Amino acid sequence: MEGQRLGGRYQIESRVGGGGMAIVYKAKDLILNRPVAVKVLRSQFGTDEDFVNRFRREAQAVASLSHPNVVGVYDVGQEGDTHYMVMEYIEGYTLKEVIIQRGALPVEEAVRIAEQICDALDHAHQNQIIHRDIKPHNIMIGKNGRVKVTDFGIARAVTSATITHTNAMLGSVHYFSPEQARGGITGEKSDIYSLGIVLYEMVTGELPFSGDSPISVALKHLQEPLPEPRQVNPAIPQSVENVILKALVKDPFLRYASASEMLEDLETCLFPERLNEEKLTFPVDEEMTRVVPIITPDMLEGHTNGKTGGAGRSRYEQRTEEEGAKPAKKQWWVKALLWVGGIGLFFVLAFFGFNLLLNLFPSVPEARVPHVVGIDVSLAEKKIQENKLVARIVEEADDTIEKGIVIRQDPAPPMGLKENSVVTLYVSKGQQEINMPNLVTLPRATAEEALKSNGFQLENVNFVEEADDKAEVGTVIKQSPAANEKVFPTKTNVTVTISKGKAFVKMPDVRNISVEAAQVELYKLGLGVGKITKVPTYTTDKPGIVLSTHPYDPGMDVQKDVAVPLEVSNGQYPQDAKLANVPVYVEVVPGEPLEVKIEVTDARGEAKVFQTDTITENKEYDVPIVLAPQKDSVVKVFVKRSTDQGFNEYQTIPVSYNSLP
Structure with a gap:
């Protein structure tokens, strides 16, 4: 079905799983733009009208469930002969896959998973929905660890006829309750029994009952005592085994009264004071162990070749083998007459009894359930009453729906109910603080x-x-x-x-000032002073002058609290430096003042002003220079007369490093 579109909105992408009754696909909801899981019924069930109708009704009921541990049902529909259910898509694995991969789970993890399953069942039971097919295959473990129970709709739709599909039911029958195996009425306690089997499998890594066919497994649920979990895995605390024993007792009246009671026991079973509590024991009912389930002749005929072949013969045949059958003392026609008379008397009494009940309890007409979702609760109640039904109001907080508006209803149309039946309306309380x-x-x-x-x-x-x-x-x-x-x-x-971490500041330029002055500037910006290294330099003969802050150059973004290393002068020139004085003579025209500026370029730097002066007579200057092997010197003299707009070059005196001794 990959690539097919169902209902005009669900684009099938890939198959992700399947069981005896349905195949599950990952799909995309094209309207809401989200991934969904689409469960498609297999063709042999899609043609069973009774099955399909029950499947649809239950899917509509399950869609009303809202619980973090229940896989949500979004939609149910039909495309030709294809019947499908649209559900929440869970990224993860089934509990069965987890057990197969890891074997027995740690007790703490198993109890945590069981608590979430139990919480989901409690919610479903409170909404009058019985799962009927709890097994690890129907439990999803999301990648976030969240446990989700699925297949509520499929479980309710299963009829007793499906047990004939051996391959489909062999997985489920391992988790059947005795009353399910017997063909009796199932209820909340059947789900509790199935959850007990799941918990047993989680903590031991194996199933309590197994066999070659569904019938042999079902008989073991009815007749054989439970293999105690601690005999399989001695590491299981007694308190946890007690939970399993109480969930799996064959008599439903001795099991937990409800899923909520079992949940309370699970929540406390790992408390230190409970770990070594006394083992639970139950009275043995010999009659119960001899009860044989309701099995069709076809099942029995196909089962006589199995390991439990003795169960295929009638109880009369088994008894005559063990005790020896004795000839009947009465003639056969006497027995036949007695049987016919007894059956006739039964039908006469049943007829009169039925008529009496009809007179005592007249039939109640049905009423149609109106659609009231999305309208004000007062109007919804009025509509319910007009249809001769009773409204029960349950308020819920809702972030998106206005206060007083009906969020959902149970049951939903087009379901019909007896007059004066209760319709539950879930009404928004608005967003809660x-x-x-x-x-x-x-x-x-x-x-x-x-x-x-x-x-x-x-x-x-x-x-x-x-x-x-x-x-x-x-x-x-x-x-x-x-x-x-x-x-x-x-x-x-x-x-x-x-x-963002520590703040950044711009590295200040503290070169050519004293160490003390540099420290002050750095401290102002939240920076520290690191290692101080004294070195000779061509640039100055003054000690303590900052030469470099490498690797933190001026203007760089520096994180606060960084310790900035300082390289400072030691007051000496390098050994290869040469010092000299260059004489500069400036002549003046009498009566005309002259401004003088002398610039020196040498190893100490470029075009540094040595002196500025105003003279009215001739003057000679001694200009000191510092030369390095790779740096010669140039002394430039500039003069400005009163009539000049600016300084004019007067004299240039180059001095090379090699010209000096």
Whole structure:
């Protein structure tokens, strides 16, 4: 079916699993743009009208369930001869796959999984829905560890006839309750028994009863005592074994009264004070162990060649083999007459009894259930009453639906009910205030998950970054609203401030100033002083002058608290430096003042002004220079007369390193 579109909106992508009655595909809901799981009935069941009708009714009922441990049912439909159910898509594995891969699970993990299954069953039972097919194949373990129970709709639709499909039912019959195997009425306690088998398999890695055919397994559920879990796995605490024993007692009246009672026991069974409690024991009912299930002749005929062949013969034949049959003392026609008379008397009494009941309890007419989802509760109640039904109101918080509007109803149309039956209306209380979660110190990803799990939409959350000298990069340092403040998740604007780590500052230029002055400038910006190295230099003969801050060059972004290393002068020139004085003579025209500027380019730097002066008579200057092997010197003299607009070059005196001794 890959590539096929069902219902005009579900695009089948790939097959992800299958069972005896259906095949499961991953699909895409083209309208809501989300992945879904589509369960398609196999063709042999799609032609069974009774099966399909029951399947549809139960799917509609299960769609009303809303529980974190129940796989949601979104839709049910038909495309030609193809009947399908659309459900929530779970990324993960079935519990059966987990047990096959890992064997017996740790007791703590098994109990945690059982608690979630039990919680789901309790919710379903409170909504008058019995699963009837609890087994590891129908339990999904999501990649996030969440447990999801699926196949509610399929379970209810299964009829007793499906037991003839041996391959389909061999998996399920291992988890049947005795009353299911007997063909009797199943209820909440059947689900509890099946959950007990699942818990048994999780903690031991194996099933308590197995056989070559469904009938042989069913007989073992009815007749054989339970192999005790601690005999298979001695590491199981007695308290956990007690939970299993109470769930798997053959008499339904001795089992847990409800899934909620079993859940309470599971939640406390690993408490230290319970681990070594006394072992549970139950009275043995010999009659119950001899009860034979209702099995069709075809099943028995096909079963006589199996390992439990003796069960295929009548109880009369077995008894005559063991005790020896004795000839009947009465003639056969006497027995036949007695049987006919007894049966006739039974039908006469049944006829009169039935008429008496009809007179005592007249039939109640049916009423149609109206559709009231999405309207105000007062109008919904009125519609229910107009249809001669009784409305029961259950309020629920809802982030998206206005207060007082019906969210869903149970049952939903087009179902019919007896007059004065109850229709449950789930009505929105509007969005509920919650305490704002504390996000400070959480990594950003964890903070986002905390917000989503509390109902916040991330598009309404403003994440900003801010430098912080103490908080680790990427963690939350501030939030608004504050923790524990009352908020509405979908209405409140949230601002989350994320740490960028320590702040950065621009590295100042502290070259050519004293060490003390450099320290002051660095401290002002939150920077420290690292190692101070004294070296000779061509640039100055003054000690303690900062030469370099490498590797933190001026203008670079530097994180606060960084210790900046300083390279400073030691007051000496390098040994290969040559020092000299260059004489400069400037002549003046009498009566005309002259401004003089002398620039020196040498190993100390480029075009440094040596002196400026105003003279009225001739003057000679001694200009000191410093030369290096790779740096000669040039002395330039500039003059400016009163009539000049600016300085004019007066004299240039080059001095090479090699010209000096």
